[in-house]
Amino acid sequence: MMLRGPFLDERFEPDLMWFVGVFNVYDREEILGAKLEVYDPNKWSDQVELIRKYSLNLGYLTYRHKLVLLESLADKLNDNSYDFQGLFDTDEDEAASWPRGEWYELENPRGFLEHVYKLALEVWKDELVKAASEDRSTW
Template sequence: MLKHPFSDVPYEPHLSALLRGIEIYDREHTLGEELQKYNPNNAEDREKIINLYILPALNYLSYRHKFVLIKNLENALLKRETDFNLLFESDYDDPRTIAWDETEIKDAYGFFERILKNSKEKWHNDLIKAASEDQSEW
């Protein structure tokens, strides 16, 4: 069974992990201000957000973790009823705060679709390696 990095807890990929790189709680005056220079609804800015903040924040994951997370994202995108806007919502019981809330993201589905495309390009070799293994042995 695949475990969380650095622990013995079973790894369950959550789509919210894909937004870790743009979480600004307690970093509003540093990362938050930096991210406000970008418009997540603009195609060029979205590319920068994904390639400069989102994907690098996941570099701590092994190739197996990346594979499982991306498979989870693929499955969620196939289910058209998945509400990706919820991932941008503020939860007052959770200190996690995303740089833009659900009212500022015009196409949350498209945002995650782009994360999928970019991650498949950037992590191509890792994803191929993991796919070639027997996942039941993890």
Template sequence: MPKHKGLRGPWSDALYAPTLHHFLGPFDVYDREETLGVELETHDMNDPAQRAALIRRDITGQYKELSYRHRHALLEVLARALQEPGYDFQAILEHDPENTHALPALWDEMDDPRAFFADIYRLAREDWRDDLARAAAEDPADW
């Protein structure tokens, strides 16, 4: 994934290299299966309205703490993936028992993972519109 010349991580001094997995952080139920996991399992991720509500609550709402530049860079990665017709969004949702990150049960069986990520993109562009325009007006090489 692309690194911006000077854009550093929001919580570290390392170069910021966002991936699509960053969008899933708010849904990580590892060691929270009994709380967040139980709550998220009540939502039907195949229902566009329920999916949109979670995206707004847990991604576009929570990620407002990121700078406008970080949000722009993160959304750039998603835009590129969505432009690839054969991009395997399902692979991002697959459960890996060796990993210390976990999504809610059955999320890896979502009917249309591409639609989930397309909804993230659409809603983030709406909710972050002003900040994305601000970042787009700048030269990322100066970050």
């Protein structure tokens, strides 16, 4: 068995865009963009609120998905060559945009994801313990 995606009946790929893509305001500038533009993604207190409200508010992911996603994030945080800024880069051909200019060149994109990791350990604690206690071969 293998863990399946929450939307498609395919193998779940723990992409870090699950944490970052929630800030994509393309075609939602007037609603989501207006909510997000008041935050400075480089400011610690704003990051905490953004991460808690958006990055970790992934109700469509099960506790198993959350564990696998967080393990993937831990692996990337342990890889000094991983390009965290690449998560925030947009291509002209993509239907993607960020709420403010600061999102395109964060002062510390790795630090932002480190904050995601630390807060996820706290916010998802019970779910992570539950998933870690299961036999993954049954997923």
